[in-house]
Amino acid sequence: MDEMTALRDLVEDVRPPDRARLAPGRQRLLEGVSGGGRTRALRGGRRLAVVCAVVAVVAALFATQLWVGGDGRRDMRGVPAVEPRADQWVYREFLEYQAPLNFRDDLNPRTEDGSSGGPATGGKTEYETWTAYGSGQLYRTMFDPGVIKKIGHSNLGSPQSVRDKVAGLPEDPEALLRALPGVVPFGGGGPQGQYARIETLFTEVAFIPPEVRASLFRALGTIPGVTIGRKQAKDATGRGVLVVSFADTQYAERYNLRQDLLLDPETFEYRGSRGVYLAGGLVDGKPTTRDIVVSARVLVRVGVVDARGQRP
Template sequence: MDEMTTLRELRADVPVPDRAALAPGRKRLTEAMAGGGRTRRLRADWRIASLGAAAAITVAALLGTQLLDASDPRGTAPATIASNLDLSGPAETLNRAADFVEGATAPPEPRDDQWIYTRGVVAEPELKAGGEGMAEMTYEPDSWSRYGNGAAEKDQSDDDRSAREIYRAAARLPEDPAALLAEVRRLYPADTSGQTRSETEEQQTFRGLSVLLESYPLPPAAVARIYRAMATLPGVGITGHLVKDAAGREAIAVTRDEQGTHERREILLSPYDYTYAGQRFVVTEDYEMKMPEGMPGPGQKFTAGDITINEARTAAAVVDAEGDKP
């Protein structure tokens, strides 16, 4: 059995990767292989150690945009939770969030020569049964991407997009929720590579919404339309209580079960201003993942409530040059 076939079988239950978020990771991985850039160590999922170097490179590209600085941009002063916060259901939470962000003053669109700076944190998996063979991997601590990236925009080989493309696509999203969700599916099509389990239409839509909300910046009016449309998507829920993101901050969890897996995807929003805070994947039922036939290594037991992926964005800003920080 070749390594890539083994990798596909191993991750059959894993949620479809957000391909629009992979471009910075690919660039960062290439630079790291060339010997450039500062790195920090991160313990990776137990599955990486068992798959060897080829699989580790694949996951490095997937996780390349996850960062390791745990600072909180809200600072040390106590923040005030939004006075209209309601966690009783998706319609109540997301429509109130839409009303809140819609009233924000829209900053000017960035210039084509400006850069988008982001910083974040990824937490280790929280597994009640413990993890085996945790490997170490390296990542850049900060990320910059050109707002107007003409080369990326000309490459139509996949659905990676520049920040400028996403900003303008979001600004054009229709008011009608059903039409908006259909446009999100067009922007982020279903995975057809055969490497992962097939998505349902609703699952594809929720993934696309997650990728779209993760982009920075977005027009406030567009975010409001996205929240109102998300509230209408079948299967979307709210945890009913605040959760902790990878940086230890309180967050609203907008949830949806990933069909064909034992997990749910959670889009995390700030309870202070309803901005995007990060995402988590949480195990919904006990199960055991076994290694593919012919591949050595222990399996892994998962327990309902385990958090397999937990990442947060702790800073985002428009800057004038690569390397600048706010």
């Protein structure tokens, strides 16, 4: 499967937009036709954002109950929680897909094929990382899989120290959200900061104890603005995933994009992420009527090895 086929197949899994989400795009198109500026009806936009946030909270709570049971819990037995030794390395293999779109022209990307003399913007990238479990030293392959370079340290510290902190998080969602800044000291405040911290843990921390993953997932469903897909989607390799997103209206207005977090529907382990270009924007000068997946990151596999450069 080539990268464009993989991205195109993902489009079928993106939920169709409603009228409220199409409205900003229609307004941009009308302003473009009339020659008007980019003035926004801020007061109305705020009212719409409040309504959308309330709807998203209800949807997220319903989706959480749908996936983890009526009381928001799931039996996580059978999911391995293998912890490496301090002298071992966490191995991760990734695939990244990028649609051949040039986003230099603000919200109106155009397809590029490299015919202008420069490289095409789209394509597939494969790379691997090795993180020292006890120290957090981080290495990765670049363009040549035989070349492994040190790129620094894990953002959160050593995986071992982070796992110890995560293991101590409370089970209650409200108490867990209050405790998160002690584990992830960055991310900002409010619902967006709460979501960013949980997203960081899912994305960056391997071997989170399964009961803690379940608690983090339950907490996601209580954050205003978070939406959890009510049915499985597919990642770029065809695996079933849960789609989690946060209603970041400023990011959407500035870039016309949404970032989705992809989790395993059974274990809630991190499976990847994707970037979605929102309906109502322009691609190649033509208005879009549905969301389009324009980038995807896939965590192919995770393992434990005894030395960097080894593969499980």
